[in-house]
Amino acid sequence: MTALQVAGLVARHGRRTVLRGADLQVPQGSITALLGQNGSGKSTLMRSVLGLHPRQGGTVRVLDLPENVTGPQVRGRVTYVPTGGAVMPQETARTHFEFGRRIYPRWSLERALESAADLHVPLDQRAGRLSTGQRMGLALAYALGSSTELLLLDEPTNGLDPDHRRRLAQLLVAYASNGNSVLLSSHVLPEVEGLADRGAFLRGGRIILEADLDDLRAQHTIVQAILPDVLPAGAIQRLRAVPGVQDCEVQGRTLTVQVQGEPGALLAALADLKPVDVQSKPQPLADAYADLLGGAA
Ligand SMILES: Nc1ncnc2c1ncn2[C@@H]1O[C@H](COP(=O)(O)OP(=O)(O)OP(=O)(O)O)[C@@H](O)[C@H]1O
CATH class of the missing domain: 3.30.70.100 (Alpha-Beta Plaits)
Incomplete structure (x- = not known):
């Protein structure tokens, strides 16, 4: 199964067309890195896929759902972590995890707690009082605890120190080895090399190349x-x-x-x-x- 299949995606911001027919695949079990320069449209692509940003054209198929079923219907099966992580400032990690249990059918408190411990996220402090890296760690532990089949992570290592970046890479590789799939964006290429198995290169509003990273490097x-x-x-x-x-x-x-x-x-x-x-x-x-x-x- 392909976890995510995007064909001919067109999306605009105002009058500006940002995506001009982008095609992208995330095979099941893969960690695919979405690579592109600042402003190339990586966040827009992720948000359009989820129905958080309007699409002007193209098709999106998420997991085994019918074509173009996005928005609320994919809730519970896909987890999205935006740039900077989205957390509820008044809630602690523990209460976030309580919400997770109610939302995600395959929620794993064990995995959420293990990930939080690995990323050194305080469990009883309000999220609004966490540091940037700790907040990101919480958003990632929550995403991993969701146990959804597909994670969309927008610059997930932003704010993490080198040790926590390494720990996150291990957590994601383990996550994908269970048959789950990840699409992530990053500008830190050595990190992407150690983590992702595929790269999708976005330029001029289109994916100009999708390739296995080992094959690409061997060229x-x-x-x-x-x-x-x-x-x-x-x-x-x-x-x-x-x-x-x-x-x-x-x-x-x-x-x-x-x-x-x-x-x-x-x-x-x-x-x-x-x-x-x-x-x-x-x-x-x-x-x-x-x-x-x-x-x-
Ligand atoms: N809310 C917005 N209103 C208007 N234009 C926007 C908005 N968000 C993004 N854009 C524009 O859309 C284009 C793509 O932005 P996007 O955030 O998707 O790029 P990105 O590849 O994720 O960038 P970065 O690597 O800097 O995070 C940019 O030119 C940006 O200026």
Whole structure:
């Protein structure tokens, strides 16, 4: 089953069309990262999917519900955490969890309490008196306690410190491993890499690419070699001519080469230079992001 299927979504703010036919899928059990520059429409997309923002066109299918059934009908089956988390300032975490029990058919107090403990959320303090990160932690513990099949999380790590970001990543991976699905937006790419298995890149009001993140990173390899000596004249031109080589840079005895696809031909060419050490790694997501989205929202 596909947890979320969006086709041709059109949405406006006033006279400005923000989404111009966006297509997106969140497969069941996946953590899909919605990536795009500030103002590209990530929040608008999440809100439109849930019927919280009007759609001017396109279709949305949530879980196994009929097409375009959103709004109150998805309540209890999908949980949305907006940017900054939405909490009731007068209520404590415990009373939030009491509300959760009434709203969500699959509510798990155990998971809510475990998540709150992991994220160090005080249970008996009014939410209005929590710090920014604690408030976000409460909103996330509540969402995890909901045990809904689909979570939509808008910048869920905003306000969390590095330790709590790591803990949240573990909680979400465990959540998805039970067959639940997550769509999240984030600007913190190294974090997305350790957490999401898919990326959806939003630009110009459309999803310009949906890809498995491992496949995407494997499209380019970064090869770094330590040479025994300064590169002989002409060698860099020979390396640049090797099939697949896109970029080649030398700093002292360190050579860094970006290769499209498998680096076999480059490694063979490098062997002639008798390198002291050679390391290959897939390109960071930040490079793919810059290639796909760099420049425009
Ligand atoms: N309430 C609003 N009224 C008018 N325009 C809005 C409103 N909310 C958003 N917009 C506009 O819609 C566009 C998309 O905004 P949106 O918040 O969906 O982007 P985003 O990708 O989530 O951005 P960010 O990464 O900064 O959170 C922006 O150009 C923004 O100015």
